[in-house]
Amino acid sequence: MKTSRNQSHYIIMTVIYDELTDFVVGKGETFRDARNLIASISECELSEIDPYILNSVSLTLNNYGKIINAYLPYLKNWKWDRLPLLTRSILLMSYAHYTYVEKVDKKVVINIAVDLAKKYIEEKQAKFINAILDEVLK
Numbered sequence: 001m002k003t004s005r006n007q008s009h010y011i012i013m014t015v016i017y018d019e020l021t022d023f024v025v026g027k028g029e030t031f032r033d034a035r036n037l038i039a040s041i042s043e044c045e046l047s048e049i050d051p052y053i054l055n056s057v058s059l060t061l062n063n064y065g066k067i068i069n070a071y072l073p074y075l076k077n078w079k080w081d082r083l084p085l086l087t088r089s090i091l092l093m094s095y096a097h098y099t100y101v102e103k104v105d106k107k108v109v110i111n112i113a114v115d116l117a118k119k120y121i122e123e124k125q126a127k128f129i130n131a132i133l134d135e136v137l138k
Contacts, residue, residue: 002050003050008050008052008053008056009112009116010116011038011041011042011053012053012056012057013089013090013093013116013120014041014089015034015037015041015053015057016057016060016061016092016093017085017086017089018034018037019034019061020085020088020092021085034054034057034061035054038053038057052101055101056093056096056097059096059100060092060093060095060100063096063099064092067092067096068080068092070095070099070136071095071132071136074132074135075132084121084125086117086120086121086125087117087121087125087128087129090113090116090117090129091113091129091132091133093113094109094112094129094133094137095133097112098137099137106133106134106137106138110129110133110134113129113130113133114126114129114130117129
């Protein structure tokens with residue numbers, strides 16, 4: 001099933017959020033294979049999953065520790081574990097998109113992240129995401 005890039009980013013964010021939720025509440029010690037969740041959200045069969053979505057989720061979760069370490073020096077007066085899960089999901093997805101998935105302009109990645117933040121979380125977090133991504137994505 002072919003999805004638009006906006007739909008793809010929403011699905012990626014949602015899957016990462018779900019994985020973080022399970023991880024944080026102690027349902028698992030590691031991230032699981034997210035294909036079933038992707039298929040469910042995408043409303044498609046496993047064989048029809050958009051490779052871009054699967055690759056993005058996989059690269060984000062497989063590089064989880066590296067991505068967090070990239071943010072830590074820039075989290076002045078903040079702790080990663082204290083950030084809202086949806087904010088963390090958007091930050092993880094954005095860093096992976098910029099660093100591992102495909103070469104895109106930093107402004108495009110930030111715009112995608114801010115658009116998602118404005119749509120699903122409060123304005124204050126959208127501004128935080130904008131500022132931190134501007135520092136981290138170099």
